Amino acid sequence: xxxxxxxxxxxxxxxxxxxxxxxxxxxxxxxxxxxxxxxxxxxxxxxxxxxxxxxxxxxxxxxxxxxxxxxxxxxxxxxxxxxxxx
Amino acid sequence: xxxxxxxxxxxxxxxxxxxxxxxxxxxxxxxxxxxxxxxxxxxxxxxxxxxxxxxxxxxxxxxxxxxxxxxxxxxxxxxxxxxxxx
Numbered sequence: 569x570x571x572x573x574x575x576x577x578x579x580x581x582x583x584x585x586x587x588x589x590x591x592x593x594x595x596x597x598x599x600x601x602x603x604x605x606x607x608x609x610x611x612x613x614x615x616x617x618x619x620x621x622x623x624x625x626x627x628x629x630x631x632x633x634x635x636x637x638x639x640x641x642x643x644x645x646x647x648x649x650x651x652x653x654x
Numbered sequence: 655x656x657x658x659x660x661x662x663x664x665x666x667x668x669x670x671x672x673x674x675x676x677x678x679x680x681x682x683x684x685x686x687x688x689x690x691x692x693x694x695x696x697x698x699x700x701x702x703x704x705x706x707x708x709x710x711x712x713x714x715x716x717x718x719x720x721x722x723x724x725x726x727x728x729x730x731x732x733x734x735x736x737x738x739x740x
Contacts, residue, residue: 574695589696589719598715603699609660610675613689629684633675 569614571626572645575635576607610634622646655700657712658731661721662693696720708732 577583583605590604612629614622626644635642663669669691676690698715700708712730721728 576695576697586696592719593715596718598711600701600711601698601715602701603697605697607695607697609662609693609695610672611662611689611691611693612687615686615688625684625686629679629687632682633678 569616569619569622570647571612571614571622572647573610573612573626573630573634573642574607574645575610575630575640575642576605578639578641581639607640608634619646655702655705655708656733657698657700657708658733659696659698659712659716659720659728660693660731661696661716661726661728662691664725664727667725693726694720705732 585606586604589606590601593601593604612626614625616622616625623644623646626646630642630644631637671692672690675692676687679687679690698712700711702708702711709730709732712732716728716730717723
């Protein structure tokens, strides 16, 4: 199973990286981009046939290692094994 | 519109961050996690009512600023405006 974990700063936490990206985009002329938030993205290959087990492991891993629960929140998606593509 | 951009290293590019995370997980006892790839995640708020226009802008922005096309690939998802949640 492949688990995708998205870690983002909580909405109440100031995101200077995202703000900098937004300012750079305005400088480049992309004035319709009104806001940017930056986060981290992890793809985990988990050796289990069970969706639920993969989700449980990904959740534990996110809590213990990938995200700082004080300032970050995370979201998990489980996908059947597939080429990353694009 | 909210556009989500996922930037990952191309599969042929060595990902030392991901390898380090995988090793840390093995040390913590998560031996079923066989591989980790780390990437970047961006949420763009784009002031346009059109899905296609949002996708076009997000693609341009990813090409010009968010991803390094030599070593990185990206994927775009368009979502109607909604709370980030979780």
